[in-house]
Amino acid sequence: MSPRLSSHKPQAKAQIFAALGDETRLSLLIRLSDGQRQSIAQLTEGSKLTRQAVTKHLRILERVRIVHSTRAGRESLFAFNPEPLDELKRYLDLVSERWNQTLSRLKSFVEINDE
């Protein structure tokens, strides 16, 4: 019923996790998750970083489809895309499930846990 862990490509997941493994990119993600499309210049405001740095981060997020950009005149607008995050959540659920199966299995042994 639930897709097995083995059916997930680990490298793809790792790439998404890695994209989220940066404070700057997380904050960009938060700013975009409110649904407002924002230009690079807008996203750079209040960021202490250069526009180029922000651009690089956005491209990284874009490569794993957490974000996607469309050109509008002279500016390129970035928008949030929740799909990859949902994918990660499902992945984490599978790990949890695997873990919980173990717990119930252990419970049947009625072991004393001397942790």
Add this chain to the structure above:
Amino acid sequence: MSPRLSSHKPQAKAQIFAALGDETRLSLLIRLSDGQRQSIAQLTEGSKLTRQAVTKHLRILERVRIVHSTRAGRESLFAFNPEPLDELKRYLDLVSERWNQTLSRLKSFVEINDE
């Protein structure tokens, strides 16, 4: 009711995501999520990597508490800890929630989405 996004420390979350942003560490995580404690030597088996490399990865996972180690004789056994992953799931849920609020808000405008 649900904790706001602003109450989460972004750098802490970024560190956890970063810890998961590596294929080797993801596979270690999978191997440990079955509940069996495993030594470094065991985890190194079939890994193509050196024991030292595996150790480094384990330490990274340990620093964010995804894994924890206990010394048992001459070997140190690593065990999985699901808490940080649950934390991440909650975090991702908050982002999704933020996103969905926007969707319903947009829906009230009855806009034509020409994406």
Add this chain to the structure above:
DNA sequence: ATAATATGCAACCAGGAGGTTGCCCTATGG
């Protein structure tokens, strides 16, 4: 037309990440 705005591209740089090797220390099994 011109100036200003928004971005792209490329080179460059410092530091960190992933990985290896060598050596030392501590348990454990004969």
Add this chain to the structure above:
DNA sequence: CCATAGGGCAACCTCCTGGTTGCATATTAT
């Protein structure tokens, strides 16, 4: 007691990452 198995520590190397700067290009506003 000695050989061996399991690890820790530290040095070292290479490559990627995050960031910057400089310059070129395309829109937009005046």
